[in-house]
Amino acid sequence: MADTAITVEGAHKKYGDKKALDGLDLTVVRGTVHGVLGPNGAGKTTLIRILSTLLRPDAGRIEVVGHDVVRAAYDVRLRIGLLGQHAALDEELGGRQNLEMFGRLYHLGARHARVRADELLERFGLTDTGRKPVRAYSGGMRRRLDLAASLITEPEVLFLDEPTTGLDPRGRAEVWAAVRSLVGGGTTVLLTTQYLEEADQLADRISVVDAGRVIADGTADELKAMTGGDRIDVVLRDAGQLGAAVALLPLAASEVSVDTDRRLLSAPVADRMAALSGVVRALEEAGIEAEDVALRRPTLDEVFLHLTERDRHVREAV
Amino acid sequence: MSTSYAMTDCWTMTRRELAHWARQPVQVVVGLVFPVMLLLMFGYLVGGGQGVQGDYVDYLVPGMFALTMAFGLEGTMVAVTQDINKGVIDRFRSMPMANGAVLVGRSAADMLQSVLGLVVLIGVAFAIGWRAHGGVAGFLGAVGLLLLFRFAMLWIGIYLAMVAGKPEMVQAVQILVWPVGFLSNAFATPDSMPGWLGTVVEWNPMSHTATAVRDLFGGPGGEAGHAWAAVVWPMVLLAVFFPLAVRKFGALDK
Numbered sequence A: 001m002a003d004t005a006i007t008v009e010g011a012h013k014k015y016g017d018k019k020a021l022d023g024l025d026l027t028v029v030r031g032t033v034h035g036v037l038g039p040n041g042a043g044k045t046t047l048i049r050i051l052s053t054l055l056r057p058d059a060g061r062i063e064v065v066g067h068d069v070v071r072a073a074y075d076v077r078l079r080i081g082l083l084g085q086h087a088a089l090d091e092e093l094g095g096r097q098n099l100e101m102f103g104r105l106y107h108l109g110a111r112h113a114r115v116r117a118d119e120l121l122e123r124f125g126l127t128d129t130g131r132k133p134v135r136a137y138s139g140g141m142r143r144r145l146d147l148a149a150s151l152i153t154e155p156e157v158l159f160l161d162e163p164t165t166g167l168d169p170r171g172r173a174e175v176w177a178a179v180r181s182l183v184g185g186g187t188t189v190l191l192t193t194q195y196l197e198e199a200d201q202l203a204d205r206i207s208v209v210d211a212g213r214v215i216a217d218g219t220a221d222e223l224k225a226m227t228g229g230d231r232i233d234v235v236l237r238d239a240g241q242l243g244a245a246v247a248l249l250p251l252a253a254s255e256v257s258v259d260t261d262r263r264l265l266s267a268p269v270a271d272r273m274a275a276l277s278g279v280v281r282a283l284e285e286a287g288i289e290a291e292d293v294a295l296r297r298p299t300l301d302e303v304f305l306h307l308t309e310r311d312r313h314v315r316e317a318v
Numbered sequence B: 001m002s003t004s005y006a007m008t009d010c011w012t013m014t015r016r017e018l019a020h021w022a023r024q025p026v027q028v029v030v031g032l033v034f035p036v037m038l039l040l041m042f043g044y045l046v047g048g049g050q051g052v053q054g055d056y057v058d059y060l061v062p063g064m065f066a067l068t069m070a071f072g073l074e075g076t077m078v079a080v081t082q083d084i085n086k087g088v089i090d091r092f093r094s095m096p097m098a099n100g101a102v103l104v105g106r107s108a109a110d111m112l113q114s115v116l117g118l119v120v121l122i123g124v125a126f127a128i129g130w131r132a133h134g135g136v137a138g139f140l141g142a143v144g145l146l147l148l149f150r151f152a153m154l155w156i157g158i159y160l161a162m163v164a165g166k167p168e169m170v171q172a173v174q175i176l177v178w179p180v181g182f183l184s185n186a187f188a189t190p191d192s193m194p195g196w197l198g199t200v201v202e203w204n205p206m207s208h209t210a211t212a213v214r215d216l217f218g219g220p221g222g223e224a225g226h227a228w229a230a231v232v233w234p235m236v237l238l239a240v241f242f243p244l245a246v247r248k249f250g251a252l253d254k
Helices: A044-051 A073-077 A095-105 A110-123 A139-150 A169-183 A196-202 A220-226 A239-248 A272-286 A300-317 B003-023 B025-046 B056-084 B088-093 B101-127 B135-164 B167-182 B195-203 B205-216 B224-250
Strands: A004-015 A018-029 A033-037 A059-064 A080-083 A157-161 A188-193 A205-210 A213-218 A231-236 A257-259 A264-268 A290-296
Touching: A004 A044, A004 A188, A018 A033, A018 A044, A018 A059, A018 A188, A018 A205, A018 A213, A033 A196, A044 A059, A044 A157, A044 A188, A080 A139, A095 A110, A095 A139, A095 B003, A110 A139, A139 A169, A169 A188, A169 A196, A188 A196, A196 A300, A205 A220, A205 A300, A213 A220, A213 A300, A220 A300, A231 A239, A231 A272, A239 A264, A239 A272, A272 A290, B003 B025, B003 B101, B025 B056, B025 B101, B056 B088, B056 B101, B056 B135, B056 B167, B056 B205, B088 B101, B101 B135, B101 B224, B135 B167, B135 B205, B135 B224, B195 B205, B205 B224
Parallel strands: A033 A188, A033 A205, A080 A157, A157 A188
Antiparallel strands: A004 A018, A004 A059, A205 A213, A231 A264, A231 A290, A257 A264
């Protein structure tokens, strides 16, 4: 299919007895940013390593821009860029030396490799690093250089494996800005992350992965709608009254979550206005003081917990 | 992939190793000085040489050349182990480059290092009184045999590094290199040893190289008949370990 950049059908991979991928399916549309969201050990890195030809799958049909990752690994390698969890750079060499070396290995030729290295250093704000070895770079600089190295040939598909794990907020913002600037150029990006905010910020579509399978798929809004829509948050003045409030408020007690530290109770609601007025009235009648009552959309965190827990229940029931 | 691309990749990876040298000149110098220290230690401190007929320095020096080539295996192993545990290998392996170029770069740099090491060692040996008596052809032949032996050790080192995998495992293998190096005729003749030990020492490929090299340098302990073994042994080792190493590298992580 012309508009499909990545096709994964029934991917399986075992390490000994442990199933890292257990029949994973995934389709990524060309020119989009696709987020793969999942907890540690869900199979995200295994998926990226298979797609970038570093790891051989046990079974499944896996294609990148129409090329099979096992049988046509070389054709795949010509078209991809990879930003792994750990910097894939020569730590002893400087930034320019690294980019020039990778440029030569992409067979740009010595002069073109040098020009390209300069362009990328400029673009990622690394021009002033001189001869300093990558070993001495900050985490954010290292990640930017790593990203620059992934972009030497302007790849059709870019894999980002937890690109901001371990970065401080500033480093994270830098990487996000760089990824956003790529998307305009038509690059397809497959991004794994544990941070729901990151998927929410960057991805057009999100696949939620747990235990080696995709358990939900959709836009951030679609996923948020899956947990049953809006929620109401009530912050009390006195945490000691949380129990009493749960008992008397017009909410389904089994769905109320309580956060004692923040003196917060939160619950899904069906009818927004009825729930709001019902809660306010009930608090007034019982003489419970509230600091804040608010309606809101669920966060992706809640969606994620909801989906992974639902999936575990389903699997335990089977 | 075309051959010219493969050649380019090998050259790029060799340049990478040389760039590492430029960044770590002290390490390079230490690597050159270590065999010199061994030579001086055995020449002056340990001295003697069991069963050697003739000048001990002329017996010892070619043995030390061979021993230095054998110990090169350690340096190769350490470098390869460090390399394959680094993230940069993932980038190389996800790029459209020649599969074995990383290893070829390593071997080119190590061979260059060995040539330099030999030059330094020959200079020091000359200074302490060693002389080559075999003429220019003998001299070049001897150097050729030594480098061939080093080349075989190099690919064994590359393969063992990938099998051992982690730096901690490398230490274990490194310790084993020492008895292999010393269970040779580098310092003493096999006739001076207990029967079984003498047999082990005579079988050691390194002993063949040392004996052939002694002959080509025209010194004591040389026997002309060992040249064929000094060629065949490294070739056999290469025929086994070169393909094993390249295959292992291609299949890392699979």
